[in-house]
Amino acid sequence: MAPSSSSAASTFLQKPQTSPLARRSSSALLLRPRPRHNLVPLCRRQAVQELPAVDAAAGRTDCFGVFCTTYDLRADEETKSWKKLVNVAVSGAAGMISNHLLFKLASGEVFGPDQPIALKLLGSERSFQALEGVAMELEDSLYPLLREVSIGIDPYEVFQDVEWALLIGAKPRGPGMERADLLDINGQIFAQQGKALNAVASRNVKVLVVGNPCNTNALICLKNAPDIPAENFHALTRLDENRAKCQLALKAGVFYDKISNMTIWGNHSTTQVPDFLNARIDGKPAKEVIRDTKWLEEEFTKTIQKRGGVLIQKWGRSSAASTAVSIVDAIRSLVTPTPEGDWFSSGVYTNGNPYGIAEDIVFSMPCRSKGDGDYELVKDVKIDEFLWERIKKSEDELLAEKRCVAHLTGEVRLQ
Ligand code: LMR
Numbered sequence: 001m002a003p004s005s006s007s008a009a010s011t012f013l014q015k016p017q018t019s020p021l022a023r024r025s026s027s028a029l030l031l032r033p034r035p036r037h038n039l040v041p042l043c044r045r046q047a048v049q050e051l052p053a054v055d056a057a058a059g060r061t062d063c064f065g066v067f068c069t070t071y072d073l074r075a076d077e078e079t080k081s082w083k084k085l086v087n088v089a090v091s092g093a094a095g096m097i098s099n100h101l102l103f104k105l106a107s108g109e110v111f112g113p114d115q116p117i118a119l120k121l122l123g124s125e126r127s128f129q130a131l132e133g134v135a136m137e138l139e140d141s142l143y144p145l146l147r148e149v150s151i152g153i154d155p156y157e158v159f160q161d162v163e164w165a166l167l168i169g170a171k172p173r174g175p176g177m178e179r180a181d182l183l184d185i186n187g188q189i190f191a192q193q194g195k196a197l198n199a200v201a202s203r204n205v206k207v208l209v210v211g212n213p214c215n216t217n218a219l220i221c222l223k224n225a226p227d228i229p230a231e232n233f234h235a236l237t238r239l240d241e242n243r244a245k246c247q248l249a250l251k252a253g254v255f256y257d258k259i260s261n262m263t264i265w266g267n268h269s270t271t272q273v274p275d276f277l278n279a280r281i282d283g284k285p286a287k288e289v290i291r292d293t294k295w296l297e298e299e300f301t302k303t304i305q306k307r308g309g310v311l312i313q314k315w316g317r318s319s320a321a322s323t324a325v326s327i328v329d330a331i332r333s334l335v336t337p338t339p340e341g342d343w344f345s346s347g348v349y350t351n352g353n354p355y356g357i358a359e360d361i362v363f364s365m366p367c368r369s370k371g372d373g374d375y376e377l378v379k380d381v382k383i384d385e386f387l388w389e390r391i392k393k394s395e396d397e398l399l400a401e402k403r404c405v406a407h408l409t410g411e412v413r414l415q
Contacts, residue, residue: 170211
């Protein structure tokens with residue numbers, strides 16, 4: 001829990017009407033005095049806006065509705081063998097992605113059918129009623145594995161003891177916007193959430209950043225959480241991997257379960273590099289199955305790079321269901337052993353990487369896991385000139401983004 005300040009009381013906001021369904025702390029909406037930022041480098045169009053930081057000391061996040069009833073996992077032990085409860089925080093919990101994701105988490109499809117789960121839902125003051133609505137739907141779904149649900153707007157409370165933090169909440173990209181436009185706006189959210197994780201989460205929490213620009217948000221988050229291992233932070237590029245698998249399958253005329261070894265290199269942006277050189281189709285190198293090199297280099301690469309933007313044009317909003325599915329895939333890749341010879345893509349912290357990619361950024365690379373929540377980099381993937389040239393562009397973009405958020409990663413101290 002963050003330090004308390006009774007003098008902060010004068011800055012508190014009025015709390016909204018509380019639904020009788022939600023037993024939450026009456027002081028859940030109290031605000032922490034804002035830090036002062038004098039010198040803020042502007043990298044894109046938006047000026048940095050200060051977020052109202054929430055007063056951690058002021059209240060508690062309480063259980064929701066039926067999840068406040070007591071239960072005893074041991075009572076079921078004659079018929080079931082339960083694992084220890086896993087605590088999962090989800091930010092942006094009232095949003096579209098979460099609306100798909102939470103029900104998958106509660107169903108057991110992510111952590112397994114013998115894994116009871118506690119969901120800790122983080123929303124904003126504005127979304128609080130919607131958050132209650134989500135919690136009500138979770139109640140009504142009667143999931144046997146869902147043992148606790150709590151809702152709140154203070155990351156210092158919601159992240160208490162969490163073992164997984166799925167950071168989805170951020171201002172989404174609208175039509176015509178680049179992900180980098182969101183740097184200033186969203187970076188501050190992730191700085192605050194990094195601090196909160198550092199203060200109250202499990203020391204081995206695994207953090208998956210989804211809110212865009214997710215690589216740099218993950219970097220901001222990990223820099224603000226110095227007591228949590230940097231390798232525990234991921235930026236979601238699994239959606240890009242899934243999109244790439246689908247397009248290769250379509251071109252090769254096979255079902256997409258035949259595609260393996262699909263790496264996305266770099267940033268989750270239009271500079272990302274879907275690696276057709278190392279991808280395999282039914283065990284064979286993709287280039288042996290798809291002989292059309294021009295298609296691979298041009299159309300395939302562009303389609304994956306721009307898929308998110310095209311979806312925004314079609315929907316008028318960001319992808320939600322497929323993003324939720326890819327979050328499930330990303331978690332499952334860490335909690336189940338990677339099949340022999342295969343790998344998955346994740347945006348991870350570069351710290352002694354074998355590919356000569358700049359250190360101290362979050363870069364998508366091929367990873368493997370033993371299923372224990374950790375991963376190791378796949379070290380012997382070949383990179384040709386075509387790939388390398390593009391990997392460098394994505395690296396340049398991430399280094400530029402990093403410079404833009406130096407005030408949030410602690411590299412530039414503000415007066
Ligand atoms: C996506 O790739 O669909 C999302 O990250 C949305 C976006 O901003 O492109």
